[in-house]
Amino acid sequence: MGQKYASYDAVTRAITGYYDDAICSPPKDVQFVKLTAAQYREMLDGQGAGKQPGIDADGNLVLLDPPAPTGDALAELKRAERNAAITATDWIVARHQDELALGGAATLTADQYATLLAYRKTLRDLPDLAEWPGVDLPAVPEFVTAL
Numbered sequence: 001m002g003q004k005y006a007s008y009d010a011v012t013r014a015i016t017g018y019y020d021d022a023i024c025s026p027p028k029d030v031q032f033v034k035l036t037a038a039q040y041r042e043m044l045d046g047q048g049a050g051k052q053p054g055i056d057a058d059g060n061l062v063l064l065d066p067p068a069p070t071g072d073a074l075a076e077l078k079r080a081e082r083n084a085a086i087t088a089t090d091w092i093v094a095r096h097q098d099e100l101a102l103g104g105a106a107t108l109t110a111d112q113y114a115t116l117l118a119y120r121k122t123l124r125d126l127p128d129l130a131e132w133p134g135v136d137l138p139a140v141p142e143f144v145t146a147l
Contacts, residue, residue, distance in 0.1 A: 004019070006035055051065065081137060085123055089119070089140075107147070119141055
């Protein structure tokens, strides 16, 4: 096991990579600091816990909390959550339509199907709310979780 190094961006002071000279020394054209084995482990553990490793103005290693997500990022995450909830019920809608088209008995009652459609419409309408993206998704109808 060789000497460990952390390269960092000279402007942002964010750590950009780790090197072990037993494998590969850091490139000559990057800023870097030497790390003890304990510091190397601390940086990796901190990064694994969601922290952002960097170098402070005095050249000390630091683990920083990541910046809060922007409004656009929050909206994107909420939209993905909403889309997943809609997708999770696609098969139920398709099955119900297939059962009716084939003229057989439907698994869902007419009221359950109407409730399911209303649930999906509510999900689709969420981005139109003034509180978006700070809204909770509606509860999945109980009969859906029983299917």
